[in-house]
Amino acid sequence: MKKLALKIIEKSGAFSLFNRFTRNTATIFMLHRTTRKQKPGEHLLTTDTLHDFLDYLHKHNYRVVPLSVYVDALINKEDTYKTVVFTVDDGYRDFYLNAFEIFREFKYPAAVFLTGDFIEKRLFLWWDKIEYAINSTAHEEINLEFLGEGAIPITEKRQKNEVILKIVSYCKKIGNQQKLQIIDNIIGSLDVDLTGQPEGIYEPLNWSEIEEMSSDGIEFFPHSKTHPILSHISRDEKEIELGQPKKIIEDRLKKSANIFCYPNGQPDDFDQETIEILRSSGYIAAVVGYEGFDSSKDEIDLFRLRRFPVPSDLYHFKQYVSGLEYFKRRLRSN
Incomplete structure (x- = not known):
């Protein structure tokens, strides 16, 4: 109401x-x-x-x-x-x-x-991996070819939030192994180190x-x-x-x-x-x-x-x- x-x-x-x-x-x-x-x-x-x-x-x-x-x-x-x-x-x-x-x-x-x-x-929660990678990268764009969209700018907080939401929503709809592979590809393409344990938030x-x-x-x-x-x-x-x-x-x-x-x-x-x-x-x-x-x-x-x-x-x-x-x-x- x-x-x-x-x-x-x-x-x-x-x-x-x-x-x-x-x-x-x-x-x-x-x-x-x-x-x-x-x-x-x-x-x-x-x-x-x-x-x-x-x-x-x-x-x-x-x-x-x-x-x-x-x-x-x-x-x-x-x-x-x-x-x-x-x-x-x-x-x-x-x-x-x-x-x-x-x-x-x-x-x-x-x-x-x-x-x-x-x-x-033993685990960094998969949606947190996506968020951390996009918020931490020095890259100014991300390739969303797997969504049929190509390169998308991520220089502003609003752009990052929109991309995070889009990727997380897509990952909920696909097979588990495909999801994990996409996330690994994102982390690799953004040159982010996620080998340690989750910290902070x-x-x-x-x-x-x-x-x-x-x-x-x-x-x-x-x-x-x-x-x-x-x-x-x-x-x-x-x-x-x-x-x-x-x-x-x-x-x-x-x-x-x-x-x-x-x-x-x-x-x-x-x-x-x-x-x-x-x-x-x-x-x-x-x-x-x-x-x-x-x-x-x-x-x-x-x-x-x-x-x-x-x-x-x-x-x-x-x-x-x-x-x-x-x-x-x-x-x-x-």
Whole structure:
């Protein structure tokens, strides 16, 4: 909804009128990156905004529960009135540096999905490779012949961002080996050294930080081994991608890691074979990357639990958690 309309609802105190629509469902939010201060051109969740979100939930008596508790509630058909769940994808270190202290302040849980080889420091996430190469190169243009476009200038930040988005979008649609080869070709053509480990904004969590957070209310689950589009790889590759990170997390933390997050998580990014392997590997549920609510009153596909990208302002946050968004979607479906 438009922010003006949400402000009117806020001033009239009408958000609470929609709370009855939160019964038997929950709002699951999906976070990726957090920052203490927004830089020009960035669209990351700031710590101030996150603090405002959690403070609102605390003051208005919402239940913020671990993802595992919500999955159990769905299985057992329990009421989930005014329930919110936070999930965090990939395993970047900025969650520990920026967001963890805010969750700890409110004693609220979150579920972090770890990309196995990234955490084990064997992997520079593939989209970060593209971004790093284009932002770091001394070259003033890039050859996008593989997209049918030829040489494109990348001297300005806007040009770089457009090219990064274009390449990443294309790479999500092609086979895994073809994607990796294209990225290697880009890095080579731009004369960028990517032989070291990810640092700075690209740095992963380390196990000391993971263990500390695990003992303080944060859950950890697998997000695959190397973050491929699972529908683009073979069954044998899927078994490795789904099985290895689960074993690593469970061995390190001595806790169950039986909920999965599909890389990218759109409907075409995984298939029924993926779900069959998840079940046989001991997983009980999985979250996707597209929007929606799941209700314990309905027949639920536990391997397609829907989430919402965390909004950028408090008014839209209230829209999602209050029941207003659920009410809107129900109206549209009738």
